[in-house]
Amino acid sequence: MTLSRRFTAPRTTLIAGAVALAFAAGMLAGCQKSGARSAADAASAPSSALLIAPEDVRTVALQTHASGPVITGSVQPERRADLRAEISAVVLQVLKENGEAVHKGDLLVRLDDTAIRDSLQSAEASSRAAAQALDQAQRQYARVKTLQGEGMSSQQALDDAEVRRNTAQSDRVAADSRTVAARQQMTRTEVRAPFDGVVSDRKVSAGDTAAVGKELLKVIAPDSMRFEGLVSADRMGDIHPGQAVQFRINGFDKTDFAGKVRHVDASADAVTRQVAVIVDFAPGTAPKVAGLYAEGRISSDASQALLLPEAAIVKEGDKAFVWKLAGNTLVKTPVTLGERDARLGNVVILSGVAAGDRLLRTPGSSLTSGQKFELAKPVAPAASVALGA
Known part of the structure; x- marks a missing residue:
């Protein structure tokens, strides 16, 4: 029994030591894995500095600010004609479509002239009959006058012959007038272009009934x-x-137009209390499309001011801010706003920034004041890279 105890104790001690060694090895391996994972996490963690592209930065500069009256309206042609039907007839043919160029005298619309042609033929026949009657009455008057001079006819007969001659003359004039009117009606069955231009609004098609005064189409002069x-x-x-006048036109957002006031109405509209103003375009700059909306300012007072687009301004209630690039730090800077320039869509900055300050062009909502940033280097064009290689 004594020997058994002597040999059992060392075996138990060896087992405990092996377990302790294995536990220590596992702890060491776990620490190594944890350290490796921490190093990998640290390597994959994003940098705290914000990377900003050069095109996202705007430099504040003084610009010309027109503070005159705001003018709104549309582009319209000075020469325009609303061609309407002058007779009641059926439309037989429309020869021009919207946008097609026309020359003065070109046939645009043809109306049915059947009834008018019949009236013209009747009027011409009446005119010929009246002419023959007048010729006969004049010869009869001449004969009676000769006989009366020779004492072979009475004064009463001469007076009757003169009355018949005058009546025939009046009938001839009336018949000729009806013929002229019928011919004029015939010409009104053909609607022609009054000047060189473009068809801007076609109102009828073949088969429509055109009453007197019905609008057929519009012709404008794009120039x-x-x-x-x-x-x-x-x-x-x-x-x-x-x-x-400086203004912008809808559809030409990247183009500023210039012009001069030609005419100012002497009275305001009784309902809107606005005054109509006509502005001439600078030579060669007018668009060729009518009806486009335009908005701008009349330069009655121009000054230099700091202007920023609304996209660069962050509004929080009644307060306004911009994000300024100070050194390598973003700073949320309060600004005081002035009036809005309708021509450019910019806002006057009264205080908070100065000429030469760099600002974020379109700041996001996740920025924090004091955040560090780095400016990205401009990317070289592919052609330049290839040449450099």
């Missing part, structure tokens, strides 16, 4: 476009012919 605008009557005293 006679002008800006027909409206200005508040409160600013009427600030407007006079010859003033410069």
Whole structure:
């Protein structure tokens, strides 16, 4: 029994030592894996500095700010004609479509002339009969007058012959008038272009019944476009012919148009209290499409101001901010806004920034003041890279 105890104790000690060794090895391996995972996480963690592309940065600069009256309206042709039916007839043919160019005198619409042609033939026949009757009455009057001079006819017969001659003359004039009227009606069955231009609005098709006064189509002269605008009557005293106007046209958002005031109405509209103003385009700049909406300012007072697009301004309630690039840090800077320039869509900045400051062009909502940033290097064009290689 004593020997058995001597040999059992060392075996138990060896087993416990092996377990402890295995546990220590497992702990060491776990620590190594944890350290490796921490290093990998640290390597994959994003940098705290915000990367900004050069095109996302805007430099504040002084610009010309026109503070005159706002003018809104549309582009309209000075020469335009609403061609309407002058007779009641069926439309036989429409020869031009919208957008087609026409020349003065070109046939545009043909109306049914059947009834008018019959009237013309009848009037011409009546005119010929009246002419024959007048010729006969004149010869009869001449014979009676000769006989009366020789004492072979009475004065009464001469007077009767003169009456018949005068009546025949009146009938001839009336018949000729009816013939002329019928011919005029015939010409009205053919609607022609009054000037060189373009068909802008076709109103009828073949088979339609055109009553007197019905609009058939419109013709405009694209080279006679002008800006027909409206200005508040409160600013009427600030407007006079010859003033410069800067404006934008819907459809030409990247183009600024310039013109001069030609005419200012002497009275305001009784309902809208606005005054109509006509603006001529600068030579060679007028668009060729009528009806486009336009908005701008009459330059009655121009000054230099700091202007920013609305996309660069962040509004929080009644307050406005911009994100300024100061060194390598983003700073949320409050600004004071002035009036909006309708011509450019920019806002006047009264305070908060100065000329030369760099701002984010379109700031996002996840920015924080004091955040670090880095400017990305411009990417070289593919052609330049190939040449460099």
